[in-house]
Amino acid sequence: MSDDSTRCGNAAYSAIQISPDDPLRARIAEAVQSVRTTTPLAQSFTNFVTINLVANAQLASGGTAAMSFLPDDIVDTAQIAGATYINVGTLLPFYKDALADIAERLGRLGKPWVLDPVAAGIGTTRTAILQSFRDHPPTVVRGNASEIIALADMWGLNDNVGGAYPSSRPAGVESVDDVDSATGAAMRLARHLSSHAGKAAVAVSGEVDLVTDGEHVYRLPGSSAMMTKITGAGCSLGGVTATYLAVADPLTAAIAASLLYNRAGESAEAASRGPGSFQVEFLDALWNTTAEQIAASPMSMA
Protein backbone atom coordinates (compact mmCIF):
# COMPACT_ATOMS: atom_id res chain seq x y z
CA MET A 1 0.00 0.00 0.00
CA SER A 2 2.97 2.28 0.50
CA ASP A 3 3.83 3.43 -3.00
CA ASP A 4 5.23 6.87 -2.48
CA SER A 5 7.51 8.69 -0.11
CA THR A 6 7.20 12.31 0.93
CA ARG A 7 8.55 14.73 3.52
CA CYS A 8 6.57 16.51 6.25
CA GLY A 9 8.83 19.14 7.79
CA ASN A 10 12.02 17.28 8.58
CA ALA A 11 10.53 13.79 8.72
CA ALA A 12 9.94 11.37 5.85
CA TYR A 13 6.47 9.79 5.61
CA SER A 14 5.03 7.15 3.31
CA ALA A 15 2.12 8.23 1.14
CA ILE A 16 -0.77 5.89 0.41
CA GLN A 17 -3.31 6.31 -2.38
CA ILE A 18 -6.83 6.99 -1.12
CA SER A 19 -8.89 3.93 -2.10
CA PRO A 20 -12.10 4.18 -4.18
CA ASP A 21 -14.25 3.21 -1.17
CA ASP A 22 -12.57 5.51 1.38
CA PRO A 23 -15.30 7.37 3.36
CA LEU A 24 -13.55 10.66 2.53
CA ARG A 25 -14.73 10.30 -1.08
CA ALA A 26 -18.35 9.98 0.07
CA ARG A 27 -17.95 13.09 2.25
CA ILE A 28 -16.54 15.02 -0.72
CA ALA A 29 -19.41 13.96 -3.03
CA GLU A 30 -21.91 14.87 -0.31
CA ALA A 31 -20.38 18.34 0.13
CA VAL A 32 -20.48 19.01 -3.63
CA GLN A 33 -24.11 17.85 -3.88
CA SER A 34 -25.11 19.73 -0.76
CA VAL A 35 -23.75 23.03 -2.16
CA ARG A 36 -25.62 22.46 -5.42
CA THR A 37 -28.93 21.67 -3.71
CA THR A 38 -28.84 24.18 -0.82
CA THR A 39 -26.98 27.13 -2.52
CA PRO A 40 -25.31 28.28 0.73
CA LEU A 41 -24.23 31.88 1.21
CA ALA A 42 -20.52 32.50 1.78
CA GLN A 43 -19.69 36.17 2.19
CA SER A 44 -16.35 37.61 1.13
CA PHE A 45 -14.11 40.47 2.14
CA THR A 46 -11.71 40.21 -0.77
CA ASN A 47 -9.32 42.20 -2.93
CA PHE A 48 -10.37 44.68 -5.62
CA VAL A 49 -8.45 42.85 -8.37
CA THR A 50 -10.28 39.52 -8.39
CA ILE A 51 -13.52 40.20 -6.52
CA ASN A 52 -15.67 39.53 -9.61
CA LEU A 53 -14.05 36.14 -10.30
CA VAL A 54 -14.49 35.15 -6.64
CA ALA A 55 -18.24 35.83 -6.79
CA ASN A 56 -18.66 34.14 -10.18
CA ALA A 57 -16.70 31.06 -9.07
CA GLN A 58 -18.86 30.73 -5.95
CA LEU A 59 -21.99 30.97 -8.09
CA ALA A 60 -20.65 28.52 -10.70
CA SER A 61 -19.85 26.04 -7.92
CA GLY A 62 -23.47 26.21 -6.78
CA GLY A 63 -23.19 28.66 -3.88
CA THR A 64 -24.33 32.24 -3.32
CA ALA A 65 -22.03 35.27 -3.04
CA ALA A 66 -22.10 38.53 -1.04
CA MET A 67 -19.16 40.92 -0.96
CA SER A 68 -18.76 43.11 2.17
CA PHE A 69 -16.19 45.67 3.34
CA LEU A 70 -17.66 47.60 6.27
CA PRO A 71 -17.12 45.89 9.64
CA ASP A 72 -20.80 46.13 10.62
CA ASP A 73 -21.83 44.69 7.23
CA ILE A 74 -19.43 41.78 7.66
CA VAL A 75 -20.50 40.91 11.18
CA ASP A 76 -24.21 41.21 10.30
CA THR A 77 -23.80 39.12 7.15
CA ALA A 78 -21.75 36.53 9.06
CA GLN A 79 -24.87 35.84 11.15
CA ILE A 80 -26.78 34.68 8.06
CA ALA A 81 -23.91 33.24 6.02
CA GLY A 82 -22.67 29.67 6.24
CA ALA A 83 -19.07 30.90 6.16
CA THR A 84 -16.97 34.04 5.65
CA TYR A 85 -13.92 34.54 3.44
CA ILE A 86 -11.24 37.15 4.18
CA ASN A 87 -8.54 37.89 1.57
CA VAL A 88 -5.88 40.54 2.25
CA GLY A 89 -4.69 41.06 -1.34
CA THR A 90 -5.47 44.80 -1.50
CA LEU A 91 -5.70 46.85 1.69
CA LEU A 92 -6.72 50.31 2.90
CA PRO A 93 -5.38 51.92 6.11
CA PHE A 94 -8.62 51.49 8.09
CA TYR A 95 -8.58 47.71 7.52
CA LYS A 96 -5.80 47.39 10.12
CA ASP A 97 -8.09 47.90 13.09
CA ALA A 98 -11.25 46.75 11.32
CA LEU A 99 -9.98 43.29 10.32
CA ALA A 100 -8.48 42.59 13.74
CA ASP A 101 -11.86 43.46 15.28
CA ILE A 102 -13.78 41.38 12.72
CA ALA A 103 -11.62 38.29 13.36
CA GLU A 104 -12.18 38.64 17.10
CA ARG A 105 -15.93 38.97 16.61
CA LEU A 106 -16.15 36.01 14.22
CA GLY A 107 -14.29 33.94 16.81
CA ARG A 108 -16.58 35.06 19.64
CA LEU A 109 -19.65 34.25 17.51
CA GLY A 110 -18.19 30.85 16.56
CA LYS A 111 -18.51 31.63 12.85
CA PRO A 112 -16.31 29.61 10.47
CA TRP A 113 -14.05 31.56 8.14
CA VAL A 114 -11.38 31.09 5.50
CA LEU A 115 -8.26 33.27 5.27
CA ASP A 116 -6.25 33.82 2.07
CA PRO A 117 -3.05 35.56 3.30
CA VAL A 118 -2.26 37.02 -0.14
CA ALA A 119 1.26 38.51 -0.30
CA ALA A 120 1.99 37.56 3.33
CA GLY A 121 5.33 39.07 4.34
CA ILE A 122 4.91 42.30 2.36
CA GLY A 123 4.06 45.63 4.03
CA THR A 124 3.74 46.62 7.68
CA THR A 125 -0.06 47.02 7.43
CA ARG A 126 -0.59 43.55 5.96
CA THR A 127 1.82 42.05 8.51
CA ALA A 128 0.00 43.76 11.41
CA ILE A 129 -3.35 42.47 10.13
CA LEU A 130 -2.09 38.92 9.66
CA GLN A 131 -0.38 38.96 13.08
CA SER A 132 -3.64 40.08 14.69
CA PHE A 133 -5.29 36.88 13.39
CA ARG A 134 -2.88 34.70 15.39
CA ASP A 135 -4.99 34.81 18.55
CA HIS A 136 -8.33 34.88 16.68
CA PRO A 137 -7.52 32.49 13.85
CA PRO A 138 -9.64 31.30 10.93
CA THR A 139 -11.05 27.80 10.45
CA VAL A 140 -9.19 27.31 7.16
CA VAL A 141 -6.11 28.99 5.71
CA ARG A 142 -5.66 28.72 1.94
CA GLY A 143 -2.63 30.15 0.22
CA ASN A 144 0.29 29.43 -2.05
CA ALA A 145 3.46 27.92 -0.58
CA SER A 146 5.29 31.21 0.06
CA GLU A 147 2.25 32.70 1.80
CA ILE A 148 1.83 29.65 4.06
CA ILE A 149 5.52 29.71 5.04
CA ALA A 150 5.40 33.48 5.66
CA LEU A 151 2.22 33.25 7.76
CA ALA A 152 3.59 30.43 9.93
CA ASP A 153 6.76 32.46 10.33
CA MET A 154 4.97 35.63 11.47
CA TRP A 155 2.90 33.58 13.91
CA GLY A 156 6.15 32.18 15.37
CA LEU A 157 5.34 28.62 14.29
CA ASN A 158 8.33 27.84 12.07
CA ASP A 159 11.25 26.09 13.66
CA ASN A 160 13.84 28.08 11.70
CA VAL A 161 16.18 25.13 11.91
CA GLY A 162 19.26 26.04 9.90
CA GLY A 163 17.84 29.48 9.21
CA ALA A 164 15.36 28.00 6.70
CA TYR A 165 12.88 30.86 7.13
CA PRO A 166 13.99 34.50 7.19
CA SER A 167 12.09 36.63 9.72
CA SER A 168 10.42 38.65 6.96
CA ARG A 169 9.76 36.91 3.72
CA PRO A 170 8.49 38.96 0.77
CA ALA A 171 6.55 36.61 -1.49
CA GLY A 172 4.46 38.92 -3.69
CA VAL A 173 1.17 37.45 -4.82
CA GLU A 174 3.00 34.64 -6.65
CA SER A 175 4.75 31.77 -4.91
CA VAL A 176 8.54 31.55 -4.90
CA ASP A 177 8.51 28.22 -3.04
CA ASP A 178 7.28 24.79 -4.03
CA VAL A 179 4.35 23.17 -2.24
CA ASP A 180 6.39 20.44 -0.56
CA SER A 181 8.63 23.00 1.13
CA ALA A 182 5.54 24.38 2.92
CA THR A 183 4.47 21.01 4.36
CA GLY A 184 5.85 21.58 7.86
CA ALA A 185 4.55 25.16 8.02
CA ALA A 186 1.09 24.00 6.86
CA MET A 187 0.93 21.27 9.50
CA ARG A 188 1.99 23.64 12.29
CA LEU A 189 -0.52 26.24 11.13
CA ALA A 190 -3.29 23.62 11.06
CA ARG A 191 -2.47 22.53 14.61
CA HIS A 192 -2.49 26.15 15.74
CA LEU A 193 -5.93 26.72 14.18
CA SER A 194 -7.24 23.51 15.76
CA SER A 195 -6.00 24.55 19.20
CA HIS A 196 -8.32 27.58 18.98
CA ALA A 197 -11.29 26.51 16.90
CA GLY A 198 -11.43 22.71 16.94
CA LYS A 199 -11.53 21.17 13.47
CA ALA A 200 -9.41 23.14 11.01
CA ALA A 201 -7.46 22.76 7.78
CA VAL A 202 -4.69 24.41 5.81
CA ALA A 203 -4.57 24.22 2.00
CA VAL A 204 -1.42 24.97 -0.03
CA SER A 205 -1.97 25.39 -3.77
CA GLY A 206 0.47 24.79 -6.61
CA GLU A 207 1.28 22.15 -9.19
CA VAL A 208 0.23 19.45 -6.69
CA ASP A 209 -2.06 20.87 -4.01
CA LEU A 210 -1.62 19.91 -0.36
CA VAL A 211 -4.32 19.94 2.33
CA THR A 212 -3.71 19.08 5.98
CA ASP A 213 -5.67 19.01 9.22
CA GLY A 214 -2.39 19.01 11.16
CA GLU A 215 -2.40 15.23 11.43
CA HIS A 216 -2.56 13.91 7.87
CA VAL A 217 -1.28 15.46 4.65
CA TYR A 218 -3.33 14.97 1.46
CA ARG A 219 -1.78 15.58 -1.95
CA LEU A 220 -4.06 16.40 -4.85
CA PRO A 221 -2.42 16.34 -8.30
CA GLY A 222 -3.68 17.68 -11.61
CA SER A 223 -5.17 20.94 -12.97
CA SER A 224 -3.48 23.16 -15.55
CA ALA A 225 -0.50 25.51 -15.62
CA MET A 226 -2.91 27.96 -17.33
CA MET A 227 -4.34 28.57 -13.83
CA THR A 228 -1.27 30.76 -13.24
CA LYS A 229 -2.05 32.85 -16.35
CA ILE A 230 -5.34 34.25 -15.04
CA THR A 231 -5.52 36.45 -11.96
CA GLY A 232 -7.67 35.19 -9.13
CA ALA A 233 -7.31 31.43 -9.48
CA GLY A 234 -6.08 31.23 -5.88
CA CYS A 235 -8.42 33.95 -4.56
CA SER A 236 -11.48 32.32 -6.08
CA LEU A 237 -10.36 28.92 -4.75
CA GLY A 238 -10.44 30.52 -1.30
CA GLY A 239 -13.97 31.78 -1.96
CA VAL A 240 -15.15 28.36 -3.12
CA THR A 241 -13.50 26.77 -0.06
CA ALA A 242 -15.71 29.07 2.05
CA THR A 243 -18.73 27.92 0.01
CA TYR A 244 -17.94 24.29 0.87
CA LEU A 245 -17.14 25.22 4.48
CA ALA A 246 -20.76 26.36 4.76
CA VAL A 247 -21.87 22.71 4.38
CA ALA A 248 -18.89 20.54 5.40
CA ASP A 249 -16.11 20.11 7.94
CA PRO A 250 -12.90 22.10 7.22
CA LEU A 251 -10.80 19.22 5.85
CA THR A 252 -13.56 17.97 3.52
CA ALA A 253 -14.33 21.53 2.40
CA ALA A 254 -10.70 22.34 1.58
CA ILE A 255 -10.13 19.05 -0.28
CA ALA A 256 -13.44 19.27 -2.20
CA ALA A 257 -12.67 22.81 -3.38
CA SER A 258 -9.13 21.91 -4.51
CA LEU A 259 -10.36 18.81 -6.35
CA LEU A 260 -13.13 20.75 -8.09
CA TYR A 261 -10.51 23.30 -9.19
CA ASN A 262 -8.14 20.59 -10.42
CA ARG A 263 -10.78 18.83 -12.55
CA ALA A 264 -12.21 22.13 -13.84
CA GLY A 265 -8.70 23.36 -14.71
CA GLU A 266 -8.13 20.25 -16.84
CA SER A 267 -11.47 20.65 -18.67
CA ALA A 268 -10.83 24.35 -19.26
CA GLU A 269 -7.37 23.72 -20.68
CA ALA A 270 -8.75 21.18 -23.15
CA ALA A 271 -11.47 23.59 -24.33
CA SER A 272 -9.57 26.92 -24.46
CA ARG A 273 -7.13 28.76 -26.73
CA GLY A 274 -5.47 31.15 -24.23
CA PRO A 275 -6.04 32.94 -20.90
CA GLY A 276 -9.24 34.74 -21.96
CA SER A 277 -11.13 31.69 -23.14
CA PHE A 278 -9.53 29.65 -20.31
CA GLN A 279 -11.25 31.80 -17.68
CA VAL A 280 -14.62 31.50 -19.43
CA GLU A 281 -14.23 27.74 -19.90
CA PHE A 282 -13.08 27.41 -16.29
CA LEU A 283 -16.31 28.95 -14.94
CA ASP A 284 -18.34 26.62 -17.17
CA ALA A 285 -16.30 23.66 -15.93
CA LEU A 286 -16.93 24.61 -12.27
CA TRP A 287 -20.61 24.39 -13.14
CA ASN A 288 -20.45 21.16 -15.18
CA THR A 289 -17.96 18.95 -13.28
CA THR A 290 -19.98 16.28 -11.48
CA ALA A 291 -19.78 15.29 -7.82
CA GLU A 292 -18.75 11.79 -8.96
CA GLN A 293 -15.86 13.14 -11.06
CA ILE A 294 -14.66 15.30 -8.16
CA ALA A 295 -14.90 12.51 -5.58
CA ALA A 296 -13.13 10.02 -7.87
CA SER A 297 -10.05 12.26 -8.19
CA PRO A 298 -6.54 10.90 -7.51
CA MET A 299 -5.48 11.61 -3.92
CA SER A 300 -2.72 10.37 -1.66
CA MET A 301 -2.34 10.73 2.10
CA ALA A 302 0.75 10.77 4.27
Ligand SMILES: Nc1ncnc2c1ncn2[C@@H]1O[C@H](COP(=O)(O)OP(=O)(O)O)[C@@H](O)[C@H]1O
Ligand atom coordinates in the same frame (compact mmCIF):
# COMPACT_ATOMS: atom_id res chain seq x y z
N1 LIG B 1 1.83 24.73 -12.13
C1 LIG B 1 0.55 24.42 -11.91
N2 LIG B 1 -0.02 23.37 -12.52
C2 LIG B 1 -1.29 23.04 -12.31
N3 LIG B 1 -2.13 23.74 -11.49
C3 LIG B 1 -1.64 24.81 -10.85
C4 LIG B 1 -0.28 25.21 -11.02
N4 LIG B 1 -0.07 26.31 -10.25
C5 LIG B 1 -1.23 26.57 -9.64
N5 LIG B 1 -2.19 25.67 -9.99
C6 LIG B 1 -3.59 25.66 -9.55
O1 LIG B 1 -4.05 26.99 -9.61
C7 LIG B 1 -4.92 27.28 -8.52
C8 LIG B 1 -4.39 28.49 -7.77
O2 LIG B 1 -3.19 28.14 -7.16
P1 LIG B 1 -1.96 29.14 -7.04
O3 LIG B 1 -1.57 29.67 -8.37
O4 LIG B 1 -0.93 28.42 -6.26
O5 LIG B 1 -2.59 30.26 -6.12
P2 LIG B 1 -2.26 31.78 -6.05
O6 LIG B 1 -2.93 32.33 -7.27
O7 LIG B 1 -2.87 32.24 -4.79
O8 LIG B 1 -0.77 31.90 -6.08
C9 LIG B 1 -5.00 26.00 -7.70
O9 LIG B 1 -6.18 25.32 -8.06
C10 LIG B 1 -3.76 25.21 -8.12
O10 LIG B 1 -3.99 23.80 -8.07
Ligand SMILES: Cc1ncsc1CCOP(=O)(O)O
Ligand atom coordinates in the same frame (compact mmCIF):
# COMPACT_ATOMS: atom_id res chain seq x y z
C1 LIG C 1 -2.63 40.65 -8.72
C2 LIG C 1 -3.05 41.00 -7.34
N1 LIG C 1 -2.55 42.08 -6.69
C3 LIG C 1 -3.05 42.25 -5.47
S1 LIG C 1 -4.21 41.07 -5.08
C4 LIG C 1 -4.01 40.31 -6.58
C5 LIG C 1 -4.75 39.10 -6.97
C6 LIG C 1 -4.01 37.85 -6.66
O1 LIG C 1 -4.81 36.77 -7.05
P1 LIG C 1 -4.30 35.28 -6.97
O2 LIG C 1 -3.52 35.13 -5.72
O3 LIG C 1 -5.52 34.46 -6.95
O4 LIG C 1 -3.47 35.04 -8.21
Ligand SMILES: [Mg+2]
Ligand atom coordinates in the same frame (compact mmCIF):
# COMPACT_ATOMS: atom_id res chain seq x y z
MG1 LIG D 1 -3.14 34.07 -4.12
